Amino acid sequence: MRRLATLISVALTLLLLATHALAGTQLPPFSAKNVPAAPDYTEHASWLSLPENPNTHPVDIFWVYPTILHDDTHWLMPPDNTQLQKAAATSLTTQASVFSNQANLYAPLYRQMNMAALSLPQKDVESLISYGMEDVWQAFTYYLKNFNQGRPFILAGHSQGSDILIELLIKHWGQLGVEKNLVAAYIIGWSITPDDLAHNPALNMCKNATQTGCFISYNSVAPGKQSVAPTIRTGGIVTNPLSWTIDGGFVPAECNIGSVFFNDDGTTTTVPHFTSAQSKESGLVVQPADMKLVSIDLESFPEGVYHFYDYSLFYENIKQNVHDRIEAFTRH
Template sequence: MRNSQTWTYLCRSLAGFAALILAAWMVSTPALSETAASLPPADKAVIPPAPDYDEASSWLARPDNPDAFAVDILWVYPTVLYDQSAWLMDITRKDLIAGAAETVHSEALVFSGQANLYAPFYRQMNLAGFNLPEDERDALTAHGEEDIRRALRHYMEHYNNGRPFIVAAHSQGSYVLTQLIVDHWGKLGIEAQLIAGYLIGWSITGEDLQDNPAIDICGEPRQTGCFISYNSVAAGKQGEAPMILKGAIVVNPLTWTRETKLAPSSLNLGSTLFDGENPWRTYPGFTSAQIADHGLVVAPADPALLETPFFPQGVYHSLDYSLFFENIKSNAAQRIQAHLARKNGPPPQ
């Protein structure tokens, strides 16, 4: 799975690691505090060697045939380090490699058959780091941000070959990409090649846009060069979702607009739920979606299917991709087609 990656594989369950990851993420919970207490002081953290993106071992996924599709996708996986072993991910650890690979088999599968997949390893922060003071947290996440910045540069220099590309991520992956974009977007010289950025499971805020006016938030389904962010919660649960930040700007994945009116479940092409017994199950019309109080409020037809014993009821962070799986797949195709049409111009008369 590391040296090259095809899009032909069975999905595995996210439940095993995602529930534990997300259980710990509630700020100031005993689980998070216990993990942090067992680790050395953050300023004494062991810093693993940085990935060398010339080496195949520094890539979770690369395509067998890099010319299979006209566009690429760069996937940044969510948190897989949540035990009491280290503050930063050692990218040679087999258990963490397996955890990162699970996200390729599930969330990133939404882009299957549409793009050449590249997924770099990076020295992500232990989930417990989100409970640290901001300066200590930022010092740790700086390693992952620098890794992804280098991975993006390496990808552009060695693999891209002028193709349009998508960036996509979830959770801590979206956090790292958001930080990178706020700091550097508009200065990289690659902005015209961006089809879209699906930075789901974190927040892009109004303050971020003030800090970097080059960032454009998507406002319609075929818009390109823009970014998408949302966090799924039941009504009234916005305040229990630590990934919903003050001033978060939300794109509704059923309409791909920022309109706050209810998008009915009839617009939901299919929620795809991964479990241990089936590769996947898709439920058309499973949930509506409405932007409210900086979150994306959902009303699943059968909430019991979405419960975990570890995460607060109604905070559906682990299902941000699953709840809108078919809509994301369809929208990626729309944006790819729109970008290629503009790039190639109208057909000859």
């Protein structure tokens, strides 16, 4: 049975998590005192990003950052922790930059769960992630009521951010009254399955490069590594970011405008034609031209799982696609 995005009481969370110690982690047993205060989205401090001038672009982007919490102290990210805020902000200058130069960027802080929780039983994961889900839902509804002003918008995230987005959309999409304003939803680094679509027929996958109001999803892996990728769900529908189709066709590296890698010193390395792409067995199979550029995340994910590079591998193609979908939306 699919995971539903529901809040579970702190007492039940205590009972579940106290009995499951993670091997190799120094995290203390989870308890009510470990739960940070919820963000107050009426306060500027509860947002990772708010545009200085919301009229800079005719379109908004609502961004939910990926998992940046992997310490031995917090089960849930305290929204007021400045060090973790800085880590979350790196997603704005890397992944979200494909959108931010084309749309007004809104990004809430939220109580995301520690990546270590992925080793816990599913019920425990649901308990922890429910706090972040509630936060993102409160932020999104606050954004719609107070910031959006009827503008077209893009939804996007990565990893845990995408997981939270798709769960909330399965539960609420089609009931908000703003669905006609969606340019597209980039649910990257997580899977969308036929079961998800069956639970909410208002959701539909993008089938070409200029369709609007639709959803995009993929997880990058080396050939044969689909089964070890923790973000790939059985039956996941894969969007090929070189063709923007879901037909499973192979697209050669010549169609890759440019992969962009972000260096520690703030510079970038752009490599045209870096990888081909093909949907196979619920994953996006890629074949990078230079393995040195895609090797730094092997400690977090199994070798051959390029989760960290889902945006980088297709950066220029995503950027172009955002432009094309916005243009297509404004023509309608």
